[in-house]
Every structure is written in C-alpha cells, then in structure tokens.
Amino acid sequence: MLYDAADDPAALSTTELREAYETQIRTVVDDVGVEAAAAESGVDEAQVAALADGAVPEMHVEDAAALLALSDDYPDSEAIVLELRDHLLMGMTTGVLDVDTIASNVALDLSGQEVQQALEGRTSMTLEQLAAIHGYIAERNDR
Structure with a gap:
C-alpha cells in the first residue's frame, strides 16, 4: 500500500524509500506484464x-x-x-507536525500549502514527493 513498502522508512533516504515503493509496484507489474498492467490500470504504457x-x-x-x-x-x-493519506495524516498528528514544518525540512520545492494540497489529494503527488514527506514524518515519529 506504499506506506508499508519499507519496514523502517525513517532509516531510509528519500531515494531508498522511493525505490522500495517502486519495488512493491514492480512486483505487481512483473506478475501481470507491462501491456496488461497498462491496459487494466489506465496508466501510460511507456x-x-x-x-x-x-x-x-x-x-x-x-x-x-x-x-x-x-x-x-x-x-x-x-x-x-x-x-x-490517512497514514500520513495520522503520522503528522502523532509527530505533532504541520505542513509548514514538513515543507521546510524536506528537499522538495514545495510550500506548506502545496504539501497540504498533496496530502489532501487536491494536487497530484509523485513517488519522489511521497518518499520525502513519508520519510520525514516517519523520522519525526521515531524520535
């Protein structure tokens, strides 16, 4: 489910966490095949x-x-x-985090408002952005 792709996301870099997501997704794609995965999911085949x-x-x-x-x-x-989204928002609550704190502590060119929009689904979030945000939330909750 993406958030469970790594046992300890706080211990991973953004790249390593993103790669864990990709591995989880790739396993499904390998099982069904690229063409079938694209056709059935609606995701661009390229x-x-x-x-x-x-x-x-x-x-x-x-x-x-x-x-x-x-x-x-x-x-x-x-x-x-x-x-x-629920997992990330609950992690923010547990870690007593707000979107401005996340925005200022991750290596993304996003404002607090843009982080909030991504978390709420009002704008699309990439796997790279997810990895940075998820990793930071997990790290804060490990303190």
Whole structure:
C-alpha cells in the first residue's frame, strides 16, 4: 500500500524509500506484464515499461495505486490512496507536525500549502514527493 513498502522508512533516504515503493509496484507489474498492467490500470504504457526497467520518481501516487490494485493482495486504487493519506495524516498528528514544518525540512520545492494540497489529494503527488514527506514524518515519529 506504499506506506508499508519499507519496514523502517525513517532509516531510509528519500531515494531508498522511493525505490522500495517502486519495488512493491514492480512486483505487481512483473506478475501481470507491462501491456496488461497498462491496459487494466489506465496508466501510460511507456511509464509502466519505465517502471519495469528502473526508477520512475515522477510517477504519480494515483498511478502507482492503480498498478498495485491489479493484484488480489491489495484493495482498489481509491482505497489505497485514501489509506495512504490517512497514514500520513495520522503520522503528522502523532509527530505533532504541520505542513509548514514538513515543507521546510524536506528537499522538495514545495510550500506548506502545496504539501497540504498533496496530502489532501487536491494536487497530484509523485513517488519522489511521497518518499520525502513519508520519510520525514516517519523520522519525526521515531524520535
């Protein structure tokens, strides 16, 4: 479900955490095949092929969820996205974090408002952005 792709996200760099997401998604794509994954998920076939071959930091969370949802091991894509958002927001609550603190502590060119919009689903979030935000929240909760 993306947020559970790594056992200890706080211990990983943004790149390592993003790679854990990609590995989780790639497992599903490998099981169903690139063409079938693209056709069934609605994700661009070139992007699915790029994932099968390596890193896709610009893949959007919604596309990642659509690919994960192809497996019987995961719920539908909407449930994946909603559960991911809930997990991040609960982590913010536990870590007593606000969006401005996150924005100022992650290596993304996002304002607090843009972080909030991404977390709430009002704008699309990439896997790279998710990894930076998720990693920071996890790190703060490990303190």
